[in-house]
Amino acid sequence: MKQDARQAAFSHLLLSGTVVHEAVFEEMQETLGVFVRPNAVLVVSVDRYPDLALGKPLSWRIDIGRRVVESVQRALQEPFVWVWVAEGVLAVLIELRLEQPIATAYQQATDKIARRIQRYADQQAVSLSIGIGSYCDNPYLLQYAYEEAKESMIDRFFQGNRLIFHYERKNGTQPQWNDPLHPEERAELLARIRIGDRAGAVRLLKSILQKLANVYRRNVDMFKSEVIDLVTGISRGVIEAGADAAAILSENSRFIQDLYSTIRYDKFEQKVCDYVCRLAEQVEDANLSHVSPIIRQAIRYMQEHLQRAVSLCEVAQFCCVSAYHFSRLFKKEVGCSFVDYANRMRLRKALYYLEATDCTIQQVAHYAGFQDANYFSRIFKRYMHTTPTEYRKAKLC
Structure with missing residues (x-):
């Protein structure tokens, strides 16, 4: 189904709220020849679209768009119009004729429509999640239903794919903020970075991310802000350890923008861990750049087991060399004894x-x-x- 230019203009004016600058709603309908009076907005989003689209040609994007629109068209018996609002994201404006009570009938009707869309999309081999805004019988306020539909989908960050979200109005009272991390947890992460313990830092970071996710499961923006604050602190620590400040600050800016646009927790976690690993490598490289692979392996083992007493014989055995040879090699390359x-x-x-x-x-x-x-x-x-x-x-x- 090709996009009708008049319906696209009609939809855009309603979703942006700019219809108030154009004409009385009924006059606009006459001018554009579009006689739908929408009172519901669904935001239909292709699951994992950024990952799926990576490296794909324009023909793939056109084809998946066609399949999404066909699924919507086959699922809807009610009057509707649609418009693409982003790559992989379609806004569908529907005119529902509802019985009383409106609230119950609206949720049942929109949920039924969303499930029909998903079923037809499944037949097209497309996984969709759908956000649903509140009922709105005033076309001049339909933009708010659209914003609600988008906001409702923020929970998809933690929950996964092929989901349906109804907008829930938040309680006006702001919860009291408490730092979910102990100062020692932050300190331990930064201390591991400081000594170049890349593997240990990433293991601890994953644990911290999971803890923050459990605390902020209903507030994705707060979760992302906490993690970005953590990453900023790590970057500062790496700079203080002697890394290139200009390069790190420039990369930080790009990385933070990328994090805010990431829509899935697993992808978010992977990006954060990879980035922190790269930061830790800069400290590690400064410490280990001049040593052989055997000594580098030994130092990493020492870093990972710093909390307990590790003997020279244990590390030599780990590196598959004799204690005598390892002791001489370590002092020669590092410039001090193993214990030192x-x-x-x-x-x-x-x-x-x-x-x-x-x-x-x-x-x-x-x-x-x-x-x-x-x-x-x-x-x-x-x-x-x-x-x-x-x-x-x-x-x-």
């Missing part, structure tokens, strides 16, 4: 906790992988020539 490097790595993590959190010295020792606070304090003073408490005070001044 492990202490320095733990201290880099401890420094971040001392600078960025209010954790006690005992807690800092634990998070950095020292089994005893007294031992931590002795090691700290040996390398930093001051105590953890004095270091923290100096940083706060």
